[in-house]
Amino acid sequence: MDIRPLRYLVTVADLGSFTLAAERLGVAQPAVSMSIRNLEKQLGLSLLDRGEKRVKPTAEGALLLVHARRILDEVEAAELALNEARGLTKGEVRIGIPSMLGSYYFPPILMAFKHRHQNLNLAVFEDGTRSIQKKIREGTLDVGVIVADRVPADLEAVPFLKEEMVVCVPVDHRFAEMDCVDFEDFFEEELVLFKEGYFHREFIDRVCEKSGLTPKVAFESNLIPLTKSIVRQGFGITVFLNMVLKDEPDLVAVPFRERVFLNMSIAWKKGAYQSIADRAFVDFLLEHAEVAADK
The missing domain is CATH 3.40.190.10 (Periplasmic binding protein-like II)
Structure with missing residues (x-):
């Protein structure tokens, strides 16, 4: 069975473009288009809605995509298993x-x-x-x-890992001498946070959702050295895993009153x-x- 049409279909659906799919697959765009056209002709169904801006699967195409992904996964698994049986690991x-x-x-x-x-x-x-x-x-x-x-x-x-989330403040901050910090007091401060999609930010979002509090976001950055620098200079505070603040003499880790472990x-x-x-x-x-x- 030639599974190339299925691989082409999945790639076009994922990227929403014949051109981008052809680039990722390393083949000419006409070959991708023709292969999917032949598959549609063979099945007697339209699989893709070829809109002006983005190619999307039709209802029938979406149904086939579920099985196509499963087939491609199984083929890849079979190839790996056979290679390893011959002593050729993925490496x-x-x-x-x-x-x-x-x-x-x-x-x-x-x-x-x-x-x-x-x-x-x-x-x-x-x-x-x-x-x-x-x-x-x-x-x-x-x-x-x-x-x-x-x-x-x-x-x-x-x-595999359990680590405490702690408040990170400069040594001269009012929290630095405290044994613990309430969520309410934390959210009164200007905050330096990771962008959405990172567990650091999702932790903040969950606390806000649970407590009804709203964060004052002063900076957003996924760069840890930059975040530390902003905190050191007093432009905001943040939360880190406790391990991040070891060997940082000018930053202080303070636990929340309601201890939080990730x-x-x-x-x-x-x-x-x-x-x-x-x-x-x-x-x-x-x-x-x-x-x-x-x-």
Whole structure:
């Protein structure tokens, strides 16, 4: 069975454009258009609504896309399994990591994993947890770090880290001498926050939703060094995982009165085939987490 028309259909539907799909697939645009036209003729159905601005699947196309994605996933899994049976491992782990963990938790783990498995490659992508989930579903990431208490039904996940979320203030701030901070007092301050889609921001949004409070957002940035600099200079305060504020003498970590702990999981697509490299990385990460928890 030639699955190219299905792959072309899925790519066009995802990108909303024959031109962009052809570029991603590395083929000529007429080949993509002709292949999908032949598939429509074979089925006697119109699969794509070829609008002026964006190509969208028809109702019949959307139905076929559900099965097409499943077929492509199974074909990829079969190819990986056969390659590994011949001793040819995938050899690469594509992992998505939020910036805070990527900067302060994962570097020694990634280096230790590479030292143990020198023939395996790691491709690390920094992103928000919501985007990481999407990319795992799409197959552009093999595994990724997400918030443990919000695992979608189509992903498998194993918790590996529990860390406290704390208020970050400069040493001369009124909170610096306090044992803890109320949410009400925190939200009276000018805040420096990550952009939407990151667990840092989602934590703030959940607290606001629960308490009915409104944040005063002075700055939005996903850059941790910039955020720290803004806080040091007194233009706002923020929240970080506690690990981010170790060895920062001019910044103070203050817990919330209602202590907040964030649980993180390593996740992958449910039912998808995991290569030897993927399994090796997940096992290594969980092994490291167990050792760290015992210390």
